[in-house]
Structure formats: structure tokens, C-alpha cells
Amino acid sequence: MLxxxxxxxxxxxxxxxxAGGAGLRAAIECSNRGMNTGLMCKxxxxxxxxxMAEGGVAAxxxxxxxxxxxxxxxxxxxxxxxxxxxxxxxxxxxxEAPDRVRELEEWGAVFDRTTEGLISQxxxxxxxxxxLAHVGDRTGLEMxxxxxxxxxxxxxxxxxxxxxxxxxxxxxxxxxxxGYWRESGRFVLFRARAVVLATGGGGRAWRITSxxxxxxxxxxxxxxxxxxxxxxxxxxxxxxxxxxxxxxVRGILVTEGVRGDGxxxxxxxxxxxxxxxxxxxxxxxTAASEEEANRWLKGDKTARRPPELLTRDVVARAITQExxxxxxxxxxxxxxxxxxxxPAETIRRKLPSMYHxxxxxxxxxxxxxPMEVGPTLHYFMGGARVDSDTQMTTVPGLFAAGEAAAGMHxxxxxxxxxxxxxxxxxxLSGIGAAQYVRGLGHVPRVEEDAVRAAVRRATxxxxxxxxxxxxxxxxxxxxxxxxYVGIVRAEGDLKIALVELERLKADxxxxxxxxxxxxxxxWHEALDLRALLVTAEAVTxxxxxxxxxxxxxxxxxxPGERQEWxxxxxxxxxxxxxxxETEVERRQEPPKTLAAIAYATIEDLEANRV
Amino acid sequence: MSERLFRIWRGTAAxxxxxxxxxxxxxxxxxxxxxxRIQARLANDLAIRWNCKAxxxxxxxxxxxxxxxxxxxxxxxxxxxxxxxxxQPMKTFPVVKDLVTDVSWNYEQNRRIxxxxxxxxxxxxxxxxxxxxxxxxxxxxxxxECFLCQDVCHVLRDQSRKDAFVxxxxxxxxxxxEMHPLDTEDRVPALREEFGSGLCNITRCCTExxxxxxxxxxxxxxxxKERVVDRYFDPLLGLVRKVFRRx
Numbered sequence: 001m002l003x004x005x006x007x008x009x010x011x012x013x014x015x016x017x018x019a020g021g022a023g024l025r026a027a028i029e030c031s032n033r034g035m036n037t038g039l040m041c042k043x044x045x046x047x048x049x050x051x052m053a054e055g056g057v058a059a060x061x062x063x064x065x066x067x068x069x070x071x072x073x074x075x076x077x078x079x080x081x082x083x084x085x086x087x088x089x090x091x092x093x094x095x096e097a098p099d100r101v102r103e104l105e106e107w108g109a110v111f112d113r114t115t116e117g118l119i120s121q122x123x124x125x126x127x128x129x130x131x132l133a134h135v136g137d138r139t140g141l142e143m144x145x146x147x148x149x150x151x152x153x154x155x156x157x158x159x160x161x162x163x164x165x166x167x168x169x170x171x172x173x174x175x176x177x178x179g180y181w182r183e184s185g186r187f188v189l190f191r192a193r194a195v196v197l198a199t200g201g202g203g204r205a206w207r208i209t210s211x212x213x214x215x216x217x218x219x220x221x222x223x224x225x226x227x228x229x230x231x232x233x234x235x236x237x238x239x240x241x242x243x244x245x246x247x248x249v250r251g252i253l254v255t256e257g258v259r260g261d262g263x264x265x266x267x268x269x270x271x272x273x274x275x276x277x278x279x280x281x282x283x284x285x286t287a288a289s290e291e292e293a294n295r296w297l298k299g300d301k302t303a304r305r306p307p308e309l310l311t312r313d314v315v316a317r318a319i320t321q322e323x324x325x326x327x328x329x330x331x332x333x334x335x336x337x338x339x340x341x342x343p344a345e346t347i348r349r350k351l352p353s354m355y356h357x358x359x360x361x362x363x364x365x366x367x368x369x370p371m372e373v374g375p376t377l378h379y380f381m382g383g384a385r386v387d388s389d390t391q392m393t394t395v396p397g398l399f400a401a402g403e404a405a406a407g408m409h410x411x412x413x414x415x416x417x418x419x420x421x422x423x424x425x426x427x428l429s430g431i432g433a434a435q436y437v438r439g440l441g442h443v444p445r446v447e448e449d450a451v452r453a454a455v456r457r458a459t460x461x462x463x464x465x466x467x468x469x470x471x472x473x474x475x476x477x478x479x480x481x482x483x484y485v486g487i488v489r490a491e492g493d494l495k496i497a498l499v500e501l502e503r504l505k506a507d508x509x510x511x512x513x514x515x516x517x518x519x520x521x522x523w524h525e526a527l528d529l530r531a532l533l534v535t536a537e538a539v540t541x542x543x544x545x546x547x548x549x550x551x552x553x554x555x556x557x558x559p560g561e562r563q564e565w566x567x568x569x570x571x572x573x574x575x576x577x578x579x580x581e582t583e584v585e586r587r588q589e590p591p592k593t594l595a596a597i598a599y600a601t602i603e604d605l606e607a608n609r610v
Numbered sequence: 611m612s613e614r615l616f617r618i619w620r621g622t623a624a625x626x627x628x629x630x631x632x633x634x635x636x637x638x639x640x641x642x643x644x645x646x647r648i649q650a651r652l653a654n655d656l657a658i659r660w661n662c663k664a665x666x667x668x669x670x671x672x673x674x675x676x677x678x679x680x681x682x683x684x685x686x687x688x689x690x691x692x693x694x695x696x697x698q699p700m701k702t703f704p705v706v707k708d709l710v711t712d713v714s715w716n717y718e719q720n721r722r723i724x725x726x727x728x729x730x731x732x733x734x735x736x737x738x739x740x741x742x743x744x745x746x747x748x749x750x751x752x753x754x755e756c757f758l759c760q761d762v763c764h765v766l767r768d769q770s771r772k773d774a775f776v777x778x779x780x781x782x783x784x785x786x787x788e789m790h791p792l793d794t795e796d797r798v799p800a801l802r803e804e805f806g807s808g809l810c811n812i813t814r815c816c817t818e819x820x821x822x823x824x825x826x827x828x829x830x831x832x833x834x835k836e837r838v839v840d841r842y843f844d845p846l847l848g849l850v851r852k853v854f855r856r857x
Contacts, residue, residue: 044659045717046755047667105737108726108790110744110751117738135748141666142751153725160714183706212661246638252664357664360683361640471650515655518622519707522654 002455004448007189010157012038014433015177015192017164017219020048021140021422022402022429023198024147025100028154029430030196035437037156038190040179042163042214046148049200049212050422053140054255054353055124056132057423058416059097063118065129067606070094071597072128075605077417078598079281080126080311081381081410082551083566084232087590087598088388089408093417093424100423101133109146111135123260126311126414128285128602137255137353143419162188164218165527166454167195167226167398170444174226174397178454182524185517187455193440194433197223197393197400198426201380202535203236204528207478209377210242210253216528217535219404223384224534224580228393230572231406232382233535234542237413237552238487240315242376244333249361251376254336254354256415258371259308261350262297263338265319266370267327273334274307277318282310285602313412313552316375320487323374333374339367375487379418381409381552382542385571390432391425397436397444401429411551459517461526467512470526477504477532485540490556494544501537508533537580542570545582614686616648618656619698622707628696629653635686641697642670642681645709657708665821668756672709673698678758678819700761713757719776722804726787727795739791750786750830752822755779759816759826765809775806778816778826785830788837802838810835 012035016027019041030037041048060073074094078085101119105111111133112120121130135142151158161182168176168189176191202217203209224230241254259265267273278286286307287293293306308315319334329335338347344367348355351366358364358371384393384400386407391399402422409417461467484497508529513522548562549555567587575581590598600610614635617628631648642660649656660670663682670681674697675689681697689695703711731737759778765771776784784801787793801807810831817826824830 043661043667043669044713047661047669049662051667051754052662052664102735106728106731108728108787108793110739110747110790112748113739113741113744117740118736135751138666138752141754145751149725152721160717183710183712212663212667214661247636248639248643249664353666360665360685362638469650469654471654475650513654519657519710520655521649521657 002452004189004451007187007451009189009191010038011191012036012157013192013437014038014194014196014430015040015190016196016198017177018048018198018200018404019045019158020050020198020200020402021143021147021419022404022426023048023196024144024151025423025426026196026198026401026430026433027156028147028150029427030434031154031156033431033434035434038159038192039151039156040159040162040164040177040190042161042182044160045158046144048144049215050140050144050419052210052212052253053143053419054137054253055257055260056122056134056139056416057097057101057143057419058124058127058131058414059101059133059420060094060131061098061101061119061121061133063114064121068129068131071610072602072605073097073131074594075598075600076126076128077414078410080412080414082412082561083410083598084550084569085410086388086407087594089425091594092388092428093408093421096424097420100420100427104143104146104423107146107150109142111142122257123309124415125256125259125309125315127416132260132416134257136349137257137351139419159188163524163527164199164222165458166450167222168446168450169226170446172227172396173444174395175444175446178451180458183519185520185523189446189451191446193437193443194397194399196429196433197384197398197404198402198429199404201403202532203377203380205477205532205536206377206481208242208251208482210239210251211377216532218528218531219400220383220538221531221534223393223395223398223400224538224572224574226395226398227574228395228398229385230382230538231385231569232410232542233380233538233572234546234570235381235411235552236377236539237312237379237381238316238375239378240312240319240375241336241373243362244329244372244374245331245362252357252361253376253378254371254373255351256312258336258338258351258354261338262341263308263336264306264341265308265315266335266337267322268329269327273322273327274310274315274318277314278307278310279314286310311412311414316487317554319373319375329372331372333372335370336373337370339369344368379403379413381411381413382406389428390435391429392432392436399429399433401425411553458527461511461513462517462523464510464512467510468507470511470513470522470529473504473507473511473529474525474532476507477536480504481536485536485543488554488556489543491544494540497540498537498544501533501540505533538572541580541582542572545570545584612691614644615694616644617694617696618645618648618708620656620708621705623705626705639686640682641674641684641686641695644686645681645697657706657710659710666754668754668821671700671756671758671761673700673761678761680756680758680821683821700757702761702763702767703757715772716755716757716760716777716779719780720783723780723783723787724795724797724800726790726793728792729794737792743791746829747786747789749824750782750789752824753779753782754822756821758819758821762815762819764811764813764815765806771806771809775809778810778831780805781807781810781834782824782826782830785834788834798837798841801834802842807831807835807838
């Protein structure tokens with residue numbers, strides 16, 4: 001029998017899993033509060049998915065348009081989230097984002113400037129005013145590098161290329177994490193009084209995704225298996241503009257900044273089709289003609305916003321419909337044109353990495369010709385259910401922030417609200433974890449049987465003489481999710497997906513990784529499959545339960561929003577028999593003051609009458 | 611679809627050799643796509659470090675037909691139809707396995723650099739910087755830490771002087787701090803004494819391989835060298851600077 005004391009062991013007050021924006025910010029906060037902090041990440045430091053964020057970080061600084069303030073940001077966020085957001089989280093986010101951005105500047109971030117020398121802000125979908133602080137189209141890189149530098153300065157323990165396998169409990173409380181070093185294949189045990197999940201999303205369960213390889217839903221699966229509740233898992237955001245050609249780059253993100261800076265969507269008939277897809281709720285704030293949209297772009301404050309800047313769910317569905325009705329581009333997308341809208345020099349300056357990306361990967365010069373784009377799985381609004389103020393999940397000592405957590409974005413996230421989410425809730429989860437640790441009476445001990453079982457489960461994959469190919473199982477899963485749990489869903493398809501997932505679970509249970517455990521890609525792939533399958537099943541089951549179309553969740557058999565569902569969250573958790581179960585839970589009434597802001601007219605908000 | 615011949619270095623720190631793989635290649639593929647296909651079909655345990663597959667994270671650095679490159683940004687159609695493609699790990703860093711190297715030395719160097727120290731905020735709480743003044747550091751901050759510049763640097767690669775020179779990546783990091791409009795720290799003495807600015811002999815190999823097209827030598831290293839020269843070898847200017855503490 002394996003002797004647990006022989007496993008390399010580290011002890012921390014707080015262990016943060018994931019070194020993207022949320023994880024780094026959480027760890028910095030814990031360290032600031034005197035916690036013995038550790039940070040483990042699957043990749044090298046600075047490579048997490050945050051690095052790919054392009055457009056910017058949303059914060060009502062009011063530098064470009066003085067009418068902006070937290071209330072308008074809050075209202076935009078709630079409207080974008082179709083009022084399913086946790087009210088308190090959306091409030092905290094809108095209130096605190098400006099301070100978090102200024103803090104980054106103090107830590108060395110260099111944002112683009114206005115002519116007065118202040119942090120510049122750009123327009124983005126669903127945001128009433130220019131609100132996104134940015135650095136060209138590489139804002140995520142700037143943010144992660146700044147946080148990385150700050151983390152290095154703090155000097156806490158950073159465990160790179162170290163993957164978390166399982167959360168460990170002592171009784172009902174968090175007591176640690178079992179992981180493995182990718183490089184050596186050796187197991188590592190972290191004893192910790194609190195754990196923060198900052199593991200991002202699970203887009204790799206789909207084939208067409210903007211997500212990098214790390215995004216295998218590890219946090220969702222680990223939280224679920226530790227007994228935590230997941231919430232809002234049916235809301236998976238398809239970003240409207242991913243690359244569609246060549247096939248090998250299909251899904252790679254094309255920033256919304258292209259549209260924010262004036263880019264327009266065209267179908268094969270060269271029609272600016274978005275004017276035909278304006279939802280009634282947004283019609284009073286959206287331009288009615290190309291002439292008005294163009295005036296808005298030039299800064300005319302009496303004009304309304306172009307329809308290309310409607311929320312992502314609306315634009316993604318519109319593109320899908322254009323393609324399905326035969327008006328798509330040659331490779332099955334639509335055209336995104338910036339070339340005819342801005343001078344070549346301006347495009348290269350404002351969108352340098354888009355210019356570079358299309359030139360290098362698709363041999364398309366975006367200053368001369370339009371891009372071909374289509375929807376790509378981008379973001380999970382759902383995740384571990386957390387307390388709005390402390391970010392603690394339903395498991396004591398387990399916290400979650402960023403994409404790993406649910407609630408902030410409701411049914412649909414606005415562009416730019418993710419980077420600000422990472423900063424605001426990364427910090428709050430750090431505060432929450434530190435307070436929890438301080439109040440902890442006794443230190444829970446890791447249950448050693450669980451450690452042994454987890455090690456056995458992981459090493460079985462290496463010891464099999466025959467078995468399935470983990471890459472093939474993963475590809476199979478991606479096909480199933482793309483076909484049956486895509487952008488438009490139906491009961492029949494979702495039920496087929498559940499049957500397919502049972503088959504895939506059986507395949508995954510027999511998976512084999514040849515070779516030794518040292519930097520063995522097949523083994524890593526095999527271990528990620530478990531989390532991918534839990535994530536895929538949670539999304540599918542939640543999607544089956546929600547019988548309406550809201551935000552990013554579209555059911556052809558239940559079109560339109562249903563009022564009764566606005567008051568409901570779908571909860572996913574592990575049942576007593578070990579099977580996944582769902583529950584529909586009634587939401588609490590919103591605080592009156594917040595409801596008044598969210599439902600106010602923009603005139604009343606601007607005049608400060610709310 | 612066409613079949614291509616790949617030679618991939620397989621092995622560990624203990625040793626290794628090139629192994630040949632024949633694989634179908636589809637139009638539009640980059641080298642990383644082909645490596646993934648080989649991994650999925652022919653060599654399940656092939657070690658590759660990669661993340662974003664969009665040239666944004668700098669993980670998949672390797673040497674392709676002798677040239678340091680990002681595998682995700684190297685298109686297959688730039689190679690001749692019958693050309694064999696040889697892929698090997700970066701030479702400057704110790705091999706972990708196959709195409710993965712141990713780049714931790716770079717992270718250790720980064721820790722030695724005196725951190726950003728901003729001037730206090732003005733009374734209204736708003737830092738003001740002009741775009742023209744931040745353009746310069748924004749160029750350096752584009753760095754994705756792929757370490758390809760470190761890989762080709764003669765001082766590190768051929769002369770094995772990791773003990774004396776931090777290399778182009780860290781020089782760019784130093785430049786991004788030294789030229790930051792808000793920074794107040796003085797790193798000039800350390801540039802000369804600890805980071806080895808004098809060892810770079812300006813061959814510009816680092817600039818050539820930079821996937822972000824940062825003008826590493828001309829805009830970063832040379833101006834830093836000039837600061838060192840001004841401080842240490844121009845006594846009059848040195849005195850003036852000492853008196854006025856100008857950066």
C-alpha cells in the first residue's frame with residue numbers, strides 16, 4: 001500500500017489553483033494579508049488563458065465619456081446577463097473595477113492613453129459608453145505580465161507545470177489538493193486550510209473553441225467531486241467572431257475590438273445584416289440605419305450604437321442564421337470588414353495582433369480585405385456556486401473566482417467584463433480565503449485513503465497493456481458536444497448527447513497512455529478527460545432542464561425568454577448514488593435599490609435620478 | 611492532403627536522437643498542427659509545450675529546420691513540397707523531454723531585476739502619460755516570453771555565459787522598466803555589474819527571431835548600453851546626473 005508520507009508535500013494556509021488573472025490576483029491578496037500562500041498552475045507562469053484576452057478590461061472610469069459611472073456599468077451588465085446575474089456580484093464588480101484597473105497601473109501596467117494622458121477606453125458590445133481600458137488588442141498579456149511581476153515581488157510559492165488532480169477533504173472541509181508535476185510525472189500533495197479555484201473554463205470539450213489546451217473544466221470537475229454545487233452551467237458563450245479558415249485555426253478569437261472600432265458584419269450579398277436582428281429590448285438604444293451608426297462612430301452623442309455591438313449571444317445567433325439560410329461566406333462564416341472602414345495605418349496601430357494573426361495564419365491582409373468569421377465556444381458563465389461576498393463555494397474552505405465561478409455574468413457575459421471579473425473577484429476570493437483561515441478553529445487533516453485512491457486512479461492509465469487512445473476519445477467528445485450541445489439546442493439532441501456521454505465515459509475508463517509518466521502528453525490528455533466529461537455532462541443536463549431561451553442558452557423547442565425562468569437557477573451536483581443530478585432553485589428577490597438601477601431608463605441614470 | 615516527412619528529436623537529458631515520422635498534412639496547417647497529429651496517431655507520448663496556438667503565449671518555441679520559431683506560427687506551405695522538416699528543442703536550455711526544455715533559468719533571472727517603483731500619484735489621483743511616451747515601453751511589453759531571443763543569443767548559446775549575462779529577454783524587461791514614464795528606480799549600476807550589458811556585441815540575432823518584431827537591439831539594448839556608458843564613461847555628464855538625479 002502506498003505510504004502517503006512518501007509523496008512530496010507542501011503546506012500552505014491558502015493554495016490557489018490556476019495562474020491566470022483571477023488566480024494571480026487571489027494569491028497576491030492572500031500574500032498581502034499575511035497568508036502562507038501557494039500558487040499552482042498547469043502551464044508556465046504567464047501563459048494562462050488570460051494572456052489571450054484582447055479587447056480590454058471594463059471599468060467605469062469615465063475617462064472618455066464622463067457620463068459613465070458604476071450604475072450604468074451595472075445596468076449594462078444585468079441587461080447583458082438577461083437579469084440572471086447574482087445582483088450583489090454585478091454590483092461589487094461595477095463598483096470596484098475602476099480601483100482594480102488603477103491598481104494595475106500602480107503595479108506597472110501601461111494602458112493606451114487619451115489625449116489628456118489618462119487611461120483610454122474603447123467601445124465594446126453591450127457597454128453604453130467607451131469603457132474598456134486596453135493596450136491595443138493585447139490587454140490580457142499586459143494584465144497577466146503585470147500580475148506576474150507583482151506575484152514574483154511578493155515571493156510566495158509558485159508551482160509551475162503542476163496539475164491539480166483532486167481536492168482533498170478532512171470531514172466536510174477542504175484540507176488540501178493532490179496534483180502531479182507534468183515534467184517528472186511525480187505526485188505532489190498540498191496540505192492547505194483553504195483552496196481557491198481559479199481554473200478557468202472548459203471550452204476544450206468542443207472542437208470549435210477559442211480556448212487553449214488547459215481549458216478542460218478541471219475546477220468544475222474537482223468542485224463537483226468534492227461535493228460543491230455548480231450553477232448556470234447551461235450558459236456557454238459562443239463568441240460571434242472566431243476565425244473559420246484555414247481549418248486548423250478554426251475557432252481562434254477575433255476580438256470584438258474590431259467591431260468596437262467600426263468593423264461591420266456582412267453576408268455573402270454584402271448586406272449589413274445585423275440591422276435585421278435587433279431585439280426589441282435593445283431597439284431604443286440601437287441605431288436604426290447605417291447612417292446613424294456611422295454618426296455614432298464619429299462621436300455624435302445623439303446617435304445610437306451600431307447593431308454589430310449588440311451582446312454576443314445576439315450577434316452569434318444572427319451569424320448562425322445567416323449561414324443556415326445560405327448567405328454565408330465561402331468557408332461557412334460571414335464577413336467582418338474593417339478594411340473599408342479605417343485607413344490601413346490605423347488598423348495596424350489599433351489592432352496589431354489581429355493584423356498579424358490573419359496575415360500569418362490565413363494569409364489575409366485585413367487592411368485590404370474582409371475577414372471570415374463565425375461563432376466559437378468562448379466562455380462559461382456558469383461554474384461553482386459561490387457566496388457573492390466571500391466567493392466561498394458550498395464546500396467550507398473552497399473558494400472560486402473568475403470563469404471557474406458562477407453568478408457574475410448571468411446568462412451572458414459582456415465583452416471586457418471578464419478581465420475586470422478576474423481582478424475584482426480574484427481579490428475578493430483572496431480576502432474571503434484569508435478570513436476563513438483566520439477563523440478556522442481546527443486544522444482539518446487530509447483523508448489518506450482518498451489520496452491513495454486518486455493516485456491509483458491516475459496511474460492505472462499508465463499500467464494498462466491495452467486500452468483506448470485518449471486523443472481519440474477527446475476528439476470524439478468534441479464532435480458530440482459540437483453536434484448536440486451547440487449554439488442552438490433541442491431536447492432530442494440533448495438526450496442523444498447524454499447517451500453519447502455515457503458511451504464516452506466507458507471509453508475514458510479504459511483509456512491507456514503508453515510510456516513513462518515523465519512529460520507524457522498522452523497521460524496528461526487521459527487525466528484531463530475525466531474533468532472534460534464531468535463538465536460536458538453538467539452543461540448538457542442543465543441545458544435540458546432550462547426550458548426557455550435566454551442569453552447564451554438557446555432552445556429551438558422553447559423560443560424566447562420565459563418570465564418564470566428569470567427567477568430560477570439550475571443547480572448541478574453529485575447525488576447520493578454518485579450520479580449527477582440537477583435541481584431548479586428559486587432565486588432571492590433582488591434588493592430594491594439595485595433593481596431600480598437595473599430597470600431604470602438611461603435618461604434617468606444619466607440625470608442621476610436613480 | 612499530402613504526405614510529409616518529419617524528423618523529430620526524441621529523448622531526455624540523458625540523450626536522444628531524431629526519429630522519422632510520415633504524416634498527412636492538410637492545407638493551412640502550421641507545424642504545431644502536424645506535431646499534434648503525430649502525437650495523436652504515431653507517438654502518443656511525444657512531449658510538446660504549447661498553449662494558445664495563436665502566437666500569443668510564447669509556449670511552443672523550438673528549432674524548426676535549424677531556426678528558432680514558434681511552431682504555432684510556422685505555416686507548412688513555406689516549406690518546399692519535398693522538403694523534410696526537422697524539429698528539435700531549443701539548444702540553449704536543458705532538455706526535459708523531446709521538444710520541451712527547462713526554461714526556469716529565465717524566471718530566476720527575472721526575480722533578480724529591481725521591481726517597478728512608481729512615483730506617487732498626483733493630488734487628483736490620476737497618473738498622466740502621453741501616448742508618445744508610452745509607445746516606447748509598450749513595444750517592449752509586447753514580449754510574450756517565448757525565449758527564442760535567449761535561444762539564439764551568442765553569449766548564452768555559444769559562449770555559455772548564463773553566469774554573466776541575463777540575455778535579450780531580460781534586457782528588454784529592464785528597458786521596459788527603465789523607460790517607464792512613472793518609474794523612479796535606478797537600474798543602471800546593476801545593468802553593468804549584475805546583468806552584463808557589456809557582453810552583448812549587437813549582432814541582432816535576437817531581433818531577427820522575435821515573433822513580436824520587437825526591435826530588441828536597436829530600441830532596447832543599445833539605449834541601455836548608452837545609459838551605462840553615459841554614467842560610467844562620461845565623467846562630466848556623470849557628475850551632472852549625480853547632482854540632478856535625472857534618469
